[in-house]
Amino acid sequence: MTEISKTYNPREVEDKWYSYWMEKKFFHSVPDEREPYTIIIPPPNVTGVLHMGHMLNNTIQDVLIRRARMLGKNACWVPGTDHASIATEAKVVAMLKEKGIKKSDLSRDDFLKYAWEWKEKYGGIILEQLKKLGCSCDWDRTRFTMEDSMSEAVIDVFIDLHKKGYIYRGHRMVNWDPAGMTAVSDEEVIYKEINSKLFHVRYKLVNEDNSPLSFGEGQGSEAWITIATTRPETILGDTAICVHPEDERYKHLKEKRAIVPMVKRSVPIIFDEYVDREFGTGALKITPAHDVNDYALGNKHKLDIIDVINPNGTMSESAKFYVGEDRFIARKKIIKALEESGNLVKIEDIKNKVGYSERTDAVIEPKLSRQWFVNMKDISKPALDAIVNGDVKLIPDKFINTYKHWMENVHDWCISRQLWWGQRIPAWYDEKGNTVVAKTHEEALQLYNIQYPTSNIQHLRQDEDVLDTWFSSWLWPISVFDGFKDPNNADIKYYYPTNDLVTAPEILFFWVARMIIAGYEYRGEKPFSNVYLTGIVRDKQGRKMSKSLGNSPDPIELIEKYGADGVRVGMLLCSPAGNDLPFDESYCEQGRNFSNKIWNAFRLVKMWETDEKLKQSDGNKISIEWFNAKFNAELESINNLYFKYRISEALMATYKLIWDDFCAWYLEMIKPEFVDGKSLPIDKATYDATIHFFEKLLKIIHPFMPFISEELWHLIGERKEKECIMMADWNTIQKYDSKIIRDFEFIQEVISKLREIRKNKNIPKTVRFQVSTKFQENENCTKQYEHHIYKLCEVEKITYNSSEKYSHNFTIGQWGFSITNFSSEKIQDDKENLLKELDYNKGFLLSVQKKLANERFVQNAKPEILEIEKKKQADAEAKIKAIEEQLASLK
């Protein structure tokens, strides 16, 4: 026999099998008569490298797809990446900077050339990493959200939704970076808590007609209202003062106005519950052009909007004061001016959060700008219904509430981004800002000339902005099958709707909800049936793993260290659906140890030599019957766990079936004895059955551990070219006798107890036990499993129907056992244990009896519950009897 390594070495097998699977086109799917099972990958960013979240997410997808394939379905897992406009553009800008090129010096086309170059060079890294993990994606179907046909779909959808009236252009507050002269996304704003000053400033009150207002009696008792602000420079853009309608301090100010200091503008006092009465003075100045909340209030109360800050962060013409000066210098000067005019009431120290640009570290300026929006209210209705009525299931369903709440209060979706990398918005403008939406300049001109026949214009300017990346990804389930270009093609008809989507709860709204919306809008059908929401991978301190924190281990290094199978198992062991998982490498270690355990079980079996002439022992026969029953029972439960998407529990059940039932019990039961430095041969029937079991077990672990299962599958038997485990059939459940399982559980208890006694009494294994029982051979199953007891805990003989007195007694259930062949000085221990057990059981009996004596219980409890209680009573009585007998038989 050739030497097999003592430990499993994943490096030697993983690449080998992955290439083999690829060569044989096992991952590739084409429509046929079988039932399809489809997963579309949540497309990772092209900028991305594999992180722990991807590992978890894609492991789950691979488990699902591999099992579906084994179940005989036509399994298709479509991979791909998205173009991630913000992240990619940032990467490209950074790369150019290193080369000494500024984005602003490049034309749009030149910039895009660099961007595509970058994408070609780095955009495929993450997909290659998925291969290392073992992902069985149909790589022939790899898609990218910015490839031509997908971009075309995006543009067509924009035009279509615009036609249908869902898309409009409106105002919105964006995070403006005055240093970078660009809008940045919410994700790129870093909020820092800083020490600030809260300035209390008084505004003079006047009547509605701006006539002076006085509440006091004497002279000079003009009326004032004091507001508090951290940004006095925006006072110049104030267009209202807001107070709480129930604030007693300000109730008398209905229909009054205030005069903004310096600019002397008269603004209304408005009343809104938005105001926090406790903060500052309870009076809030409203600057709709420079604060998100103020903007919302401004809309609500129809206030004027005065933009007092230029894009570069200096004061604008409309500010009237300090025009052209930086906002922070203006702030200082205004404070001084207010102080001098006596309008600065006081200065308070406070801590507040201020947003900074991730890229330039400049203080973010909320700025009003024109953007494109999707009106979500009507279009999203089917997507709300789909989840509520269960057409699309969320796993776990605790997310339904959150989803519902969001969808019922859905906000319009801002889809324009001030970037170049992405699909350019197909909107065209003339000098006056008249707008048409069309696919090309030519079409735009035609349309324009119809809509504005008098203008007679030759050229229109296209919108500079691109579309939000989500505006591509929400079409993903349809566009990967070319469902826009060719709505009746064979692929989309066969694969759509897809089956399971595996993703993170944090993008439930950004992505999942929108895909459902698009699905109903463009296919009249849901895009997938189940959404499995994974947890967020965190570090030990509970922080989300992220690139910026640098707290994520390198997944590829983990794979090298523990093997892909080990890492996959490690990720899954601790990740029930929807729960966060604080990652720890020790999980991967456990996965690796499991690989090794399976490997060594194989080594053991492979070592045995068979003897054709050897007759199968009863012990072996019964072992096989038992494991067969146990296997099928567990298979049933594993199938059920898969059905409920309890993947980590299915894995744990598999783990225990292999480690405990197969390795620790079954193999030990049938293991041939070792005599004179040599293993005795094993009978052929037992050997064959064992190999058969092993193959079935390998099938169960294949979805979790594709590599080791494939390797052993080929080492354990002769296979033809395409006979791979990944293409094998999933096991079917065979009839089994569950009594065998129950009987053997009893035997396991007996064996454990005997081992425990041996250990506690320090009896060496060379001393074999003589065991006696009071019961007859046919009273329970002990006799049938005698051989196992002999073998697994060094028992020499069991005598039934014995009435001797012995020193070591114990009971399992209602059956008493005694060890007879040695005397111990520690009888006291046994006595104590038996007394303890007796005590416990008597207490238990008492509680049951009490319950049964309780009239209200007997009246109210269901009949089956009553039956159970009566059985408990009988069992407890039998147990007590057995223990008492054992006590009596002690020497």
Next chain:
RNA sequence: GGGAAAUUAGCUCAGUUGGUUCAGAGCACUACCUCGACAAGGUAGGGGUCACAGGUUCGAGCCCUGUAUUUCCCA
């Protein structure tokens, strides 16, 4: 500020419509074991007032109310 969820062993989680004296699993931990598959192992063992306080019920980890803590989403 509004909404949602969670809290069970040192850690990560199970615990089905309330019904065995009532708490399970894996890892970690402790003790013993180099016994020819595996020390990445074997055997056995010790860990929990089910966040807290009330309530409903014959009976509560499970249902209700409140409190505390944590997390997430939205603003």
